[in-house]
Amino acid sequence: MTDIVLPLLIAVPIVAAVAPLLLSLWSTETGWPVATVAALIETGLAAVLLRSVYLDGRLVHEVGGYPAPYGIELVGDGLSAPIVALVAVVSLGVLAFARSAGPRRNSFYSAYLLCVGGLMGISITGDLFNMFVFLEITGIATYALVAADRSGESAIAALKYLLLGTTGASLFLIGVGYALISTGTLNMVDLSVRLAEIYTTPGGSRVVLASFGFIAVGLGLKAAIFPLHTWQPDAYTYAPDTVTVFIAALASTVYAYALGRVVLTVFTVDFFDAVPLAQDGLLALATVSILAGSALAAVQSEVKRMFAYSSVAQFGLVVAAFALATPDSVLGGVIHLVGHGLMKGGLFAAAAILAARHGARTVDDYARLGYRSPVVAAALGVLGFALVGVPPSIGFLGKWYVALGAVRAEAWPVAVVVFLSTLFTLVYVARLLERLYFADPGTAATPAPGEAVTDGGDEDETADRVDSRVPDSVSVGMVAVVVLTALVVVALGFATSGFETLLDPVLTEVFSQ
Amino acid sequence: MIELLATRWAYAAFILLMVTGIYMMIANANLVKKVIGLNLFQSAVFLFFIASAYVVDGSVPIVHSEGGGGPYVSPLPHVIVLTAIVVGVSLTAVALALIVRIYGEYGTLDEAVLREVSDD
Structure with a gap:
């Protein structure tokens, strides 16, 4: 009966999302408590799921009691359980952050809960069209969240995100259409069997390749893989700081997971063997994304933008891990998805606090803040080093397994790029830390705490305009x-065996054929 | 080629509409027209699904209790499109709400002007 947690994981936040809207007839301050209760329930459900998958392996729920190829399946396995846990924990953490950071409107929390429900849905669905629906639920909620800041820039960034995100989802839908027309099924496991019948017949691989191409580009657009990332830096930069923490930690993470899920479960490793072009194409995309994202991150002056481009590189790494499709690299990919979600969420949260306290938005603004906000700066340093991949941390574990997978698969270009990306990450993290701790005291003429905080980047607005993105x-x-995130990131660096046990059944199944 | 167009014209129309929609999104500077382009693109995808469900001489897929009565058109793509239409409408609503806010803030919907305003 534990499989009942799967539909509950999706239903609880979506049903709860209605409550703040109804309750705002009575009071406009009810959003946060409702969201917190829902997030606590989600965390409990995720813990049950994680425990059950850890002990018994795969957990399946047939929605409405219709059996698998006809009805929709919800699946909890080693691949989806860590992502579900990440979504639940981060959504709870962001709420703790939002308690005093705001936004406080009830409608914000409705969108927030819808987004959580959508993310859960993408993570545990076993049906391709169902995945599209959840992609769009998450999408719509995310666009609203990005626009939750009342500035014009955030509305433009949200619209840009909407246009590109919807295009991505529609391309995904076309890919699903190709798969549906050639097989007549939408269930992922069923599809993998029937697609195999098609691409092994002579000349039949073209339609499967077309389907793969549309789906990969669609999800790549959603996960912000270079050169499909153009919506992402603006969306991260102009969203309210609370929202940035949330979407940077979860949105792209879950989309990248969806890509991995489709690659491994629907198209499978055999498809890569039969049609090497698919694997090469995806690897090339991922490799370019790592290099370009890292390089772009290294030249940014605004901190939020720098972390945003860093995400482009890190998701390139995750997609490369799934595209390599070896047991080591997939393990690394999942670990890095979870790790990156935690690290990037923590980094954006630390940046939000420094922006609120000192008005620091650019790398130069960070001069000597290490002495004025020692705790936050230290946590930022730990998270930064974890992002580089310094052990012991989950950042090291993820990169280690991806690199190991690349070396064992003898994919030398990928191995070299993973190493280069570490150096690049070190470049921009070190630049930040140098400012924080070793800047010349004379240059530390940043606004004093408590002063009106002006946006460092855009001088065109009236100078006294308060940056509405920062927490009050x-x-x-x-x-x-932030401190807790840093500790968890370090602690998870010792969780190798836990991840291995969790993923072992999935890896055996995926790589057995 | 001609034969392909004669028998598969619905798919050709899908490609044409899709490419037109994408072109509208890229080439038009006006934000509302971009959203219209997006709608066109989505409608193309819907038509693609509907076309794929068609069966020559197929009837409405309501199976009577005694069974038989086929062939039926495939009901699954219809359901998919119905869902996708709902999604598309909500997306358009969100997009238009954002556009209203952008217009209120800047007084223009021209992408080039907006870029100038937010760059300097």
């Missing part, structure tokens, strides 16, 4: 979230 005040809870 910094609470102990917000600092605690």
Whole structure:
């Protein structure tokens, strides 16, 4: 009966999303408590799922009692359980952050809960069209969240995200259409069997390749893989800081997971063997993304933008891991998905606190803040080093397994690029840390705490305009979230065996044929 | 080629509409027209699904209790399109709400002007 947690994981936040809207007739301050209760339930359900998958392996729920190829299946396995846990924990952490950081409107929390429900849906669905529906639910909620800041820039960034995100989802739908027309099924496991019958017949691989191409580009657009990333830096930069923490930690993570799921479960490793072009193409895309994202991140002056481009590189790494399709690299890919979600969420949260306290938005603004906000700066340093891949941390584990997979598969270009990306990451993280701790005291003429905070980048607005993205005040809870994230990131660096046990059944199944 | 167009014209129309929609999104500077392009692109995908469900001489897929009565057109793509239409409508609503806000803030919907305003 534990399989009941699967539909509940999706239903609880979506049903709860209605409550803040109804309750705003009575009071406009009810959004946060409702969201917190829902997130706590989600965390409990995710813990049950994680435990069940850890002990018994795959967990399946047939929606409405219709059996698999006809009805929709919800699947909890070693691939989806860590992502579900990440979504649940991060959504709870972001709420702890949002308690004093805002936004406080009830409608914000409705969108927030819808987004959580959509992310859960993408993570555990076993049906390709169902995945599209959840992609769009998540998408619509994310566009609304990005626009939750009342500035014009955030509306433009959200619209840009909407146009590109919808195009991505539609391309995904075309790919699903090709697969449906050639096989007549939408269930992922069933599809993998029937697609295999098609691409092994002579001349039949073209339609499968077309389907793969549309789906890969569609999800690549959603996960912001270079050169399909153009919506992402603006969306991250102009969204309210709370929202940036949330979407940077989860949105692209879950889309990249979806890509991995489709590659491994629907198209399978055999397809890569039969049609090497698919694997080469995806690897090339991922490799370019790592290099370009890292290079772009290294030249940014605004901190949020720098972390945004860094995500482009890190998701390139994850997609490369799934495209390599070896047991080591897939393990690394999943670990890095979870790790990157935590690290990037923590980094954006730390940046939000520094922006609220000192008005620091650019790398130069960070001069000597290490002495004025020692705790947050130290946590930022730990998270930064974890992102580079310094052990012991989950960042090291993920990169290690991806690199190991690349070396064992003798994909030398990928191995070299993974190593180069580490150096690039070190470049921009070191630049930030140098400013934080070793900047010349004379250059530390940043606005004093408590002064009106102006946006460092855009001088065209009236100078006294308050940056509406930053939290109103910094609470102990917000600092605690950042410190806790840093500790978890380090602690998970020792969790190798846990991840291996969790993923072992999936890896055996995927790579057995 | 001609034969292909004669028998598969619905798919040709899908490609044409899709490419037109994408072109509208790229080439038009006006944000509302971009959204219209997006709608066109999505409608093309819907038509693609509907066309794929068609069966020559197929009837409405309502199976009577005694069975038989086929062939039926495939109901699955219809359901998919119905869902996708709902999604498309909500997306258009969100997009238009954002456009209203952008117009209120800047007084223009021209992409080039907006870029100038937010760059300097």
